[in-house]
Amino acid sequence: MNSELYLLVVFWALPVYLTAFTLYSVRAVKGPTIPDSVLAIDAMSYDLAAFITILSILFRSPILIAVAIVLALWVFALDIYVAKYLESREMGE
Amino acid sequence: MTMIEEVINEILMFMGTLMIVVGAIADLIGSIGLLRFPNFFVRLHAATVGTIWGAFVPLIGAALFAAGYVELGTYRWFVAGGAVVTALLILLLGPVGSHALARASYRSKAAIPHPLIHDALKEKLGEGEKK
Numbered sequence: 170m171n172s173e174l175y176l177l178v179v180f181w182a183l184p185v186y187l188t189a190f191t192l193y194s195v196r197a198v199k200g201p202t203i204p205d206s207v208l209a210i211d212a213m214s215y216d217l218a219a220f221i222t223i224l225s226i227l228f229r230s231p232i233l234i235a236v237a238i239v240l241a242l243w244v245f246a247l248d249i250y251v252a253k254y255l256e257s258r259e260m261g262e
Numbered sequence: 263m264t265m266i267e268e269v270i271n272e273i274l275m276f277m278g279t280l281m282i283v284v285g286a287i288a289d290l291i292g293s294i295g296l297l298r299f300p301n302f303f304v305r306l307h308a309a310t311v312g313t314i315w316g317a318f319v320p321l322i323g324a325a326l327f328a329a330g331y332v333e334l335g336t337y338r339w340f341v342a343g344g345a346v347v348t349a350l351l352i353l354l355l356g357p358v359g360s361h362a363l364a365r366a367s368y369r370s371k372a373a374i375p376h377p378l379i380h381d382a383l384k385e386k387l388g389e390g391e392k393k
Contacts, residue, residue, distance in 0.1 A: 172331060175279045179327070185286035189316070192293035196305075204302050204367040211359060212296065212309040215317040215352050216289050222324040222345050223282060231337040234344030237321075241351045248359030252366035 179223060186220050207251045214244040263332075274330030281323025288315035302373035306364055313356040321349035 190213060197209035218237040225233035253259075292312025299305045325345035328338045367373040368383070375381070 172275060172333065175275045175327070178279050179282055182283050182286040185290050189286075189289040189293040189312070192290075192297050193312075196293075196296050202302060202367075202373045204363055204373045205305065207363060208302070208305060208309050208360070209296060211356075211363075212292065212312045212316075215313050215356055218348055218352065219285060219317045219320040219324070222321055222341075222348065225341060226324060226328055226331065226334070229334055231334070231341045231344075234341055234348070237348045238344060238351065241348055241355065245355040245359050248363055252359075252362040255366040255370045255372050 176227065180227060183220075183223070183227075186216065186223075189216065190220075203251070203255070207247065211244055211248055214240055271330040271332060274326045278323045278325075278327025278330065282320045282327065285316055285320030285323060288312070288319065289317075292316050301376050302367060303364065303375050306360055310357065310360055313352065313360070317352050317356070318349050321345050321352065325349070 193209050193213035193216075197206050197213065200206040200209060218241050221233050221237045221240070225231060225237075289312055292308050292315070295308025295311065296305050299308055322345070325342040328334060328341040328345065331338055334341065
């Protein structure tokens with residue numbers, strides 16, 4: 170078994186993810202309109218769920234998986250709330 | 263552990279590593295596109311590349327990796343199942359959320375499509391109002 174080699178490759182994929190998160194954050198802060206910021210937060214959080222799953226393998230702590238599922242669901246809720254607010258100017262009943 | 267199990271675990275970990283690396287590269291491409299494209303409706307394309315190729319593919323890869331990673335103990339099936347559930351949720355919810363956001367921002371004119379050549383949806387909506 171050479172699992173150490175695979176773990177090393179996965180470990181060196183993490184800086185690429187961090188660079189992508191930085192670029193997403195730039196768009197989220199800079200975004201000229203509200204939908205731009207929400208779209209950047211949306212894409213960043215889905216990728217953060219994948220990042221947390223990879224971290225739970227590297228750290229050997231399986232409990233981190235629960236965080237990823239909840240994060241994906243909350244970001245979907247953010248999308249739907251902002252879409253509803255933009256279309257009808259109310260937060261829903 | 264028998265020989266055949268070792269071979270299966272090796273293949274699972276190789277496929278998982280490959281998918282995680284592909285996901286990292288697609289994530290970088292999606293974020294560069296989100297930063298460089300001119301308006302919101304073009305940026306949606308880059309963001310969905312970052313959602314499906316950048317989140318769904320590495321989650322499936324992480325599930326395969328965890329299923330073949332014996333040092334994780336019995337809990338590796340917990341990690342693999344959780345990763346598959348998260349991947350399926352993202353596969354369903356990502357496009358739905360992006361579509362709802364695009365529809366709302368077009369109808370409420372929150373995002374203006376600036377370099378615009380032809381707007382077929384506007385004509386269609388205008389015809390709907392006349393009838």
